[in-house]
Amino acid sequence: MTEAPELPATAPAVVAHGKDDLRIEDVPLKQPAPAEAVVEIAYGGICGSDLHYWLHGAAGESILRDPLVLGHEVVGIVARAAADGTGPAAGTPVAVHPATPGPGAARYPADRPNLSPGCTYLGSAARHPHTDGAFLRYANLPARMLRPLPPKLPLRRAAVVEPASVAWHAVSRAGDVQGKRALVVGAGPIGTLAVAVLKRAGAAHITAVDMFDKPLATASAVGADAVLKGDDEAAIAAVEADVVIESSGNRFGLASAINGAARGGRVVMVGLLPSGPQPVPVSLAITRELELVGSFRFNDEIDQVIAALADGSLVTDPVITHEFPLSQGLEAFEMARDSASSGKVLLNFGA
Template sequence: MSSNTLTNSTVAVVAHAAGDLRVEQIAVAEPAADEARIAIAFGGICGSDLHYWSHGAAGESILKAPMILGHEIVGTVIQAAADGTGPQAGTNVAVHPATPGETGEAYPSERPNLSPGCTYLGSAARYPHTEGAFAREVNLPARMLRALPAGLSLEDAALAEPAAVAWHAVSRAGEIKGKRALVIGAGPIGALAIAVLKRGGAAEIIAVDMHEKPLEIARELGATATLRADDTEAIAKVAADVVIEASGNYRGLASAVRGAVRGGRVVMVGLLPTGEQPALISLAITRELELVGSFRFNDEIDQVLAALADGSLQISAAVTHQFPVDQALQAFETAKDSASSGKVLLDFRSE
């Protein structure tokens, strides 16, 4: 399939149910007036994609029908939006996958990531589901598209979306220049947070993980020291000014609390399972720790793209594997093995 001609069907990665992932032909509708047609080049496999494939659900978002996965994508505009908005044909773009939405519940207007009616590409949070963009060609609202700065390749921009999640998390930590930072969980988001912390001038960055491969990636991205997750005594001695909890595990949150200096701040970006979770709240109280949440991002993707273009943000080491789209199942199996992989990319470019 040519990536520069319009078609009525395309190849997509679709989750049908738990354990049922298919690469199949899907129909492509004509784009709406405010939509552009995009030839996807690369897609990063996210933890939520893995959950839909492995469990048929991501948290409380349960698959009720087959859904195209994917929200970490970059590509090229092959048909601009008919209403004249957005980039022109031939423009390489990254994608901001969120659509803020209102339900009547209050939230800070300057933080649309918290809008309770927000939808996200490749999400089963609502029904009908919000289809993702793991396909060779997709129609996307022009407002989602971010033109890549001159000189920034699609491959180098492929991690812009998860890097924006990490950038937002680090921004929630406050001033980091000259500070000691601790990152719990060196998977893709934790690894990218390390790169953002390095760019921001953190004096020390200590990474924690269960496995050596993520710690190796962490060192390549800027960690000045690494610790094994089971070395709780060493973690407790770190006394970090800021902690990024990216493991999404209550044991990781416990390590974050223990590893923070008195009066420090812990940013919780790793999404713990729904429901009640054990936590060292008494220790957080007596140390006057600030525990703050971090959810997705707002406009940080624009800052990420600028930093990638000027070379001040170096994140390529986070990518460990690439697979062509027809090997999507192997790619998902690889991404699921966090002991041996970092970020895994799907290559949607036509042969």
């Protein structure tokens, strides 16, 4: 029997201590639970929620009360398999499904654990004690979260598995998009990944909308047939899309999504708007009989995403625009906050 490898007592991590207080610091490594594997993290993608914890000390209503290790978009290699024998063996490259469904199965559809009350997510302050994330060199992760990666899928490409799963779930909420006209409002990482998923799913024509040129260029690179600036209201209204993916996460984007939808169309809202009432043109949604559909995280779509990335049918490489070593993590976060200049920004934990 092969002995488990020796691991260091501490490892570098990205830790949010509060508003405007982000640090790259060594944290002590805890002993993994029997059902946890130790994963040597290779890449981590910076998400909007990570930025919010840094810039605001909160992500929506999830408020930092203690220092929090950030990060839920991670891939790596299993350094030590779970002691109870579950999950992949040491040496296996893996992606991570960062959700832990909560109790109360009777209160949500059994096939939609993303809607379970009390669901926790890696790198989240939604509960207290907080749920630390995986932006650290060696992360203890439940073996059930780990998804083995095909040998031919590079870890860097697999780094978008989590956000691509969010986009895949959003497109699935739109129904069958084969042969339909699609509009994606907001060409950040989720929006451009939604373009890629729509392209793979056979949408006949895809229009992407954003305020900045670089995100629109990325959208074109992954399959958008046309791009529009967000302030061109007349052109957006003329799209008359059967399916709209709203990924900007602001009321202006949602207004554009409603304006750009065809009569009887469906608007999928994946961009998370701020809490509280939002002024949007609901009367137009009523008179056009639009379906406004929410989309939150994902479930088992991660397995389909991994397969599509491995066989090359899902094109996502242009979405990754920057990569920084962990030692330059603060610079990476500064780049990620600049939506005019960046798409998905990666941290390289092995550089």
